Amino acid sequence: MLAGVAACSDHVTVTQLEPQSYRMLGEGGDPLVILIGVTWTKDGYCPGQFRVEGTETTTEVRVGYVTSREHSRGACAGVGTVNSTAWADLRLTSPLGDRAVIRDSDGARLEESVGAP
Numbered sequence: 001m002l003a004g005v006a007a008c009s010d011h012v013t014v015t016q017l018e019p020q021s022y023r024m025l026g027e028g029g030d031p032l033v034i035l036i037g038v039t040w041t042k043d044g045y046c047p048g049q050f051r052v053e054g055t056e057t058t059t060e061v062r063v064g065y066v067t068s069r070e071h072s073r074g075a076c077a078g079v080g081t082v083n084s085t086a087w088a089d090l091r092l093t094s095p096l097g098d099r100a101v102i103r104d105s106d107g108a109r110l111e112e113s114v115g116a117p
Helices: 001-006
Strands: 014-016 023-024 033-039 050-056 061-070 087-093 098-101
Touching: 014 050, 023 087, 033 061, 061 087
Parallel strands: 061 098
Antiparallel strands: 014 061, 023 033, 033 087, 050 061
């Protein structure tokens, strides 16, 4: 193995986070995207660092764990956190409307967050 190759290796830290809240993008935002909030106590995060999946019915959107992938190499234009919260985009197949947003792990209904993410 070449020493230069070992020096360039990237370590990825994967963390599973429980969804805590959700918010809409607001006026002019994509109605098929909701933001899923998680507790994030670090100073910031990279755009695209978080992934979340959900399942939809006519009455609810069930949200799974939010997965964080942090790379040891590479820089990013960090996004700041507000109130120790980071946000992940969840793309829906139809607008949320009056459907409930449910945390899949325990069936808890997520509250809508107000204010800027």
